[in-house]
Amino acid sequence: MGCLEFLKDFFLGFWDYETPKMMVVKDRKLGVIYRAVQFMVITYFIWHVFISQKAYQETETRPESSVYTEMRGVALLEDSIQDTTEYARPSEGGDVISTILRKEVTHDQTQGTCAEHYSVANANCTQDSDCTKGEIDFDGHGQRTGRCVPYYNDTFKTCEIKSWCPIEEHAVVREPALEQAINFTVFIKNNIHFPKFKVLRGNIKSNKPKKLLRCHYHPKTNPYCPVFSLGFIAAQAREKFSELCRTGGIIGVFINWKCDFDMDPSKCIPTYSFRRLDMRKNQPSSGYYYRFAKYYRKDGVEYRTLIKAYGIRLDVIVHGHAGRFSLIPTIISTVTAMTSVGICSIICDWIMLTFIDKNEVFSGKKFDDISKEPSQPITEDLTLTSYGSTHSDLSDGVPL
Amino acid sequence: MGCLEFLKDFFLGFWDYETPKMMVVKDRKLGVIYRAVQFMVITYFIWHVFISQKAYQETETRPESSVYTEMRGVALLEDSIQDTTEYARPSEGGDVISTILRKEVTHDQTQGTCAEHYSVANANCTQDSDCTKGEIDFDGHGQRTGRCVPYYNDTFKTCEIKSWCPIEEHAVVREPALEQAINFTVFIKNNIHFPKFKVLRGNIKSNKPKKLLRCHYHPKTNPYCPVFSLGFIAAQAREKFSELCRTGGIIGVFINWKCDFDMDPSKCIPTYSFRRLDMRKNQPSSGYYYRFAKYYRKDGVEYRTLIKAYGIRLDVIVHGHAGRFSLIPTIISTVTAMTSVGICSIICDWIMLTFIDKNEVFSGKKFDDISKEPSQPITEDLTLTSYGSTHSDLSDGVPL
């Protein structure tokens, strides 16, 4: 065959349409099985993939989010008034904000020498030789001077240390908890942007200027008012507020945006959930506290007031998920669905050939054994004739 | 058939090759339709999946990122010099940094008693009995003492409260905005690591030590200089700087790494974009401010200077996306593409059997109705003969 001839053949053949030859089995049992299996597979796919998972949508799961938090509330603690500036830290209003609920204050520490706490290893002493000069115990408060001194106004003695004096354990003043903080509110402004869909959403409505800070969140009546009292948050997280006052705790504020932009974007309203994030079951290690100091100077000497603050830390965590119809995922999901339907054929072929086809009527029809009636002599590189003729009844072998 | 015989049959059959029988329809119309549909599907797939989506690549979308920020600039505000330490908070240089542009300062507050602000509910009074002792108004500044006192130097009276005195609304000093801050710069160092591809990239080049802090970013001429002036940032975010000075605002700094590691990793340079994150349309609630205090002590009494700071908060948000050729996604995408082409066959089969096949030439050839010529008597468990013979012309029924 010449090259030109070949190209012509190829060109003409290119425009032919090829379609598989099918065998129609008029067996109602098989037909019912086939349709039933097909129905189940299709139903499952439509339900799970298209309705439940919305596989026809293009999705965006990592939106750009910005959080601004602001605490509000005033309370009286013993004789002093606590306002936002006093109990909210850090002050910048980011996505992590903590409220101090209880303080253990050590006033007026200075760099100097004083007695080590008696619970520190090897701190108890009776004479100077019991204290190693220059030693720093990891769990202690400073470097030993090598002297043994009376423990503040007590009768026993401990090693003297160079430290911030007096040490916290001795001089600490435990203030009562700020139980009134249960009414403090936190305003959580969250704006979210889905770059793929060019949609910008916020959790507040635009038209109410002053009302905003005075409202209280309610999923039904007030969904656009992200103001939560600490008591509400604790209750939602199933924690006792008084317990939180005692040990402190970290509570996650989850803002969930689940948006379907095939519908009106304005219907995309976030839901809020609250969960305690520091494990509760193991009491010894749960809780939240931190230490900070305020520094003063008097006559050139630096003083500090050390504060061990127990409180609630709110971690605002934003989850966003948005979807919108798109052609490509629809096609891919449909193709996957249709391909899955192919499983039905495999099952039914297997049923047909194994259970129904007792007389090999179907297999004889379905499988055209090429060695049965060779129309032309076969060339040598085919080992087909050599065993094909002897095993002519094996053609119903192994369907995939 | 013996078991040995069966196994032998199975073994020989296992090495047979099965391939579907095809019918070639020499209909040019159909062929053209088939090829055209095929061409469209393939083109779309190659373009969308392989070129646009790069589905042949393994991707990594959550890189490890580290951000370090540093503000620079000096400005004169009234009579005092503002340097970084004064206006940048928090100082640690993390991915959120704020610049104070305008302050409302309340000097020398102490814990004491003073008159409540007149705008607070029920704060106006004429006699002591108008004020409930011990009451704390949520929007007020402290706890009422039960006395009615003159409002500072004014003629009217309000309830006296225990609070940080004097109250902010009365004693606040509004400082002018730090307009010169438009020239302040922020240096944003960002390093990114794609663990899957073991690639580490940074947004600065290694070889210029001192130049770095003095350059200015330009996408073309200076892509490796991540130093941005606040004016540049505001302009890019389409905000007026003077407006930002007045109300404050949160601006997102988006660093986008879109890396194709099939090319040289050094070509992977980030782009920067800026967008205001607190919604702008609703003026009342947009803006950014926070309160903090500086504490002093004089003669054992604690004083604080309360500062309400308006400013720009920059939230640095890093997006990373990297891809590199990998076999498995390529195979999966190719298989999906090829399977999608199967849709063409379904369409063309439908066209052929419905519109073209008027004389049932094709359907007769395509569908081999098994009941037409039963070569052997059919056993009882087949209901096939019972209706098959009467409906012999139904074989061109329902192609999938």
Add this chain to the structure above:
Amino acid sequence: MGCLEFLKDFFLGFWDYETPKMMVVKDRKLGVIYRAVQFMVITYFIWHVFISQKAYQETETRPESSVYTEMRGVALLEDSIQDTTEYARPSEGGDVISTILRKEVTHDQTQGTCAEHYSVANANCTQDSDCTKGEIDFDGHGQRTGRCVPYYNDTFKTCEIKSWCPIEEHAVVREPALEQAINFTVFIKNNIHFPKFKVLRGNIKSNKPKKLLRCHYHPKTNPYCPVFSLGFIAAQAREKFSELCRTGGIIGVFINWKCDFDMDPSKCIPTYSFRRLDMRKNQPSSGYYYRFAKYYRKDGVEYRTLIKAYGIRLDVIVHGHAGRFSLIPTIISTVTAMTSVGICSIICDWIMLTFIDKNEVFSGKKFDDISKEPSQPITEDLTLTSYGSTHSDLSDGVPL
């Protein structure tokens, strides 16, 4: 055909089962190739998709995570004791915590006038006219007063500026590094929640109250003790601690949760890895420092102590990945695998028709050319006969 007839036909046809007719090629060469290719594809899929990638699992990659950090340790720096409150910042114990290792302190700055640093552009002067009044150099420290003054106690002169005086470069005191900090420990509590699987895990065990802060992490012997010394962290990140003391640095602490919930969730223990995040190769720009100030007041004048702090910033980054068996991904993966096996048929068809089928035995059998024996006259809208008869040997054209 009547409508009723048609519906009846359709209904009966609907319950027929269609299955493709297959040709069995009894060619062992081809069979071996086919099975070999099939084997390879299946093996690869099972290994890669099912074992290596666990494609039968539903996965969750964005768990809710909460981090709490606490520094511990005491050290002596020159004559003063450094405890947590002094060197750890910010104090709130979030996922970013920094330790100050070296300070450059400028004591007692006040707002006033003093000489500009000589390295600032145009700061050197001999007479007042060299200094432009009101000018603020971006790299300088303040606004020029227009006077030329002696540079502190030196003999040369620079322009006088309004600034925080004395300027940092002149008055700074470089303190030695806190080398003892190598023994400081950081306790990193991390709790993680996979909402999809409703599993909550923490990196500490519940039963050891006081031991916890005293233990040291070891992957084998102490996996539930997330206490790391700074020396350990530096070593793991392959950094010299003394070098870090000098320049500072940002180290990422990666907590990796890789959980397989088909097994017992309690086997899900995190691994820790450490990597320096600010690039190391380019010395000039690597390192970590920040400036902050402590404010004092004396006789109504505000003083500040400016501190340039070099240190280690630890960025705790949590990665979570969990999977559990689920039906849908299993089906989808299986279908994809089975479809991929279809590639084998294409390869083998091509081999068969191109290399083996010299006498067109197979192609004659496989492709039923419909124009060969038209049983009925073809209608006009078929262009089939017009060329079909002349090219009857082209039917083995182009298999897909």
